[in-house]
Amino acid sequence: MIRFLLSASALASILTVTACGQPAVVEAPVADTPDQSQTRPAMVAAANPLAVEAGLAALRAGGDAVDAAIAVQSVLGLVEPQSSGLGGGAFMLYFDAQTGELTAYDGRETAPASASPELFLDENGEPLSFYDAVFSGHSVGAPGAVAMLALAHGDHGELDWADGFDAAIELAEEGFAVSPRLQSFIAGMAPRSPIDEWPASRAYFYLEDGSPLPVGYQLSNPAYADSARAIAADWHNLYSGPLAEAIVDAVQAEPRPGGLTTSDLAGYQALRREAICRPYRQWTVCGMPPPASGGVTVNEILGLIEPYDMAATGPETVEGWRRFIEASRLAYADRDAYIADPDFVTVPAEGLLADVYITARSNLVTGTMATPHVTAGTPAGIGAPGLDATPDSPGTSHFVIVDNDGDVVSMTTTVESVFGSHRMAGGFFLNNQLTDFSRIPVDADGQAIPNAPQAGKRPRSSMSPTIVFDAEGNFVLATGSPGGSSIIAYTAKTLVGMLDWGLTPQQAIDLPNVVAHGDIVRVEDGMPTDVLAGLQGLGFTLDANRGEISGIHIVRRLEDGSLIGGADPRREGVALQP
Structure with a gap:
């Protein structure tokens, strides 16, 4: 797989080659190699302090950002199992500061060979x-x-693969304190799922008297330690042998058994893809390509508001949020209609981000009143596909790592719903990622839906790991969030907040989340009352003064080379340096 190259001397050509957003091959010269005697500041921002410390320990040991990512992920899967884990998937952007190379890694789950478009029909x-x-x-x-x-x-690691699991194995064996957030989800499990069908899940999270584990309970997980130890010895041990057989047994158990087999596991392949990059004012914003919808949709939102002076409006004005809302509604409509696995359907990423299409759609943002109803456009002559029917759930986490060489990881990781499918194997939860497919294969008019299930297909994702570069190709910031389809809005909000409104990472995270996916606009607590009244006066239908489930984590490099980070107060994360 050809990778997308970024370097200072080639950025101008990159902007012209990829302004349409289509992944492209750029034969760029390698950036100047920095003086290796000069280490740069490093930082880890993630959703749990134990995971952050594991990542920092990897950096202190001389690890690369990828080594730290392995440590962060393996600990998150233990201490934040409602969000991600060994049984889930992920998307990752990796920027190599030594070579100027940006790589998009696709670890999205795949449907088993037995899957058909009727997978979720009774x-x-x-x-x-x-x-x-x-x-x-x-x-x-x-x-x-x-x-x-x-x-x-294999591409970038400096430490031994096994080193990335040491912290998780130790915590699993010695135990960790159940956090307030984890406890809240444990307490909510029984009413929301047939928990008695899964004795392993009940035994792990409930006391003998049937009560959920309390906050601060020292929870150990020897089975997780064994699984992590096996994967540390050889990552293939998740995909073949006893652990793979345990996964298949859990999937094929009654009730409602699934069709995943050991052959499906053994045949899984992670992929290198080419990042979706597009200029935004004086920056270049890069994200994941399909089957992730974040890279296209976040860039489309930014493209639609670029003609407008967002800096003049600020985060406490009706006009600033009106533009953001209308751009979000338009971009989400396109996302819902067109984004799916590009190995199975034609995805018009180039057309959606082409200048001519962005200009035409951006003209729809000029009005002074809310658009009554927003529909998908028709990029590059592509006919409108079937109307999608895909739900999204918030079982996801995002983290950012910058190492001492200036290399960057922006990674979003998930089991899909809270605790995934609620089925456990080897001490970890299995994903329910296939519900990110449309549950119906055709719409009411009989049109095929691009994101329908199919054997070997990867379901569409909203994950939006993002890295921003300046005009010389230097790293500026990395951001992303969990939150189902709202990830796109959460991430776009932080970019507008920092790039247009001059906010720090933490201030951008703290801004009220505004999710305009369809005709109803969700507005989080904290929006000024005059802004809410003004938006309602423009004709927007608001679901206001509500909570949101973002978990945004950001690292930004300042002009002097120092780093500042931000962690979402809606979760339990921190942003720390070694």
Whole structure:
């Protein structure tokens, strides 16, 4: 797979070659190699302090950002199992500051060979309810996070692969304190799922009297330690042998058994892809390509507001948020219509980010009143596909790492819903990622839906790991978030906040989240009342004064080379330096 190259001397050509957003090959000269005697500041920003410390320890030991990512991920899967883990998938952007190379790593789960477009239809041809789909073996795809990290480690790792699991193994054996956030999800498990069907899950999270584990309970997980130890010895041990057989047994168990097999696991492949990059004012914003929808959709939102003077509006004005809302609605409509696995359907990424299309769609942002209803456009002559019916869930985490060489990881990792499918194997939860497919294969008009299930296909994702560069190709910032389809809005908000409104990473994170996906606009607590009243006066239908589930983590490099970070107060993360 050809990688997308960035270097100071080639950035101008990159902007012209990839302004349409289509991945392109750029034969760029290698950036000047920095003086290796001069180490740069490093930072880890992630959703749990124990995971951050594991990443920092890897950096102190001389590890690369990828080595730290392995450590962060393996600990997050233990201490934040509601969000990600060994049984899930991930997308990662990696920037090599020594070579100027940017690589997009795809660790998205794949559907088993037995999957068909009717995967989530019942015997009467009706779509399963959301929870029946989630808590079934049908929802589990072949996990990809471990294979993806192994691929990236082979390309960039400095420490031994096994070193990345030391902290997780120690914590799993000695135990860790159940955090307030984890406890809240444990307490909410029983009413939301048929937990009694999964004795391993109940035994792990509930006391003998049937009560959920309390905050501060010292929770150990010997089975997780054994799994981590096996994967540390050889990452293939997740995909073949006893651990793979345990995964398949859990997936194929009643009720509602799934079709994942050991052959599906053994055949899984993580992929290198080419990043989606597009200029935004004096910067270049890079994200993941399809099947992730974040790189296209975040860049489309920015493209739609670029003609407008966002800096003059600021985060406490009606006009600033009106533009953001209208651009979000337009970009989300395109995302819902067109983004899916490009190995199975035609995805018009180039057309969606082409200047002529962006200009035409941007003209729709000029109005003074809310657009009554937003629909997908028609990029590059592509006919409108079937209307999608894909739910999204918030079982996801995001982290950013900058190492002492200036290399950067921006990675979003997930099991999809909270605790994934709720099925466990080897001490970890299995994903329900296949419910990111549309539960119906065709719409009411009989049009095929691009994101319908298919054997070997990767479901569309909203994950949006993002890295921003300046005009010379230097790293500026990395951002991203969990939150289902709202990830795109959360991430775009931080970019507008920092690049247009001059906010620090923490200030951008703290801004109220505004999610305009469809005709109803969700607005988080904290928005000034005059802004809310003004938006309502423009005709927007608001679901206001509500909570949101973002978990944004950011690292930004300042002009003097120092780093500042931010961690979302809606979760339990921190941003720290070694």
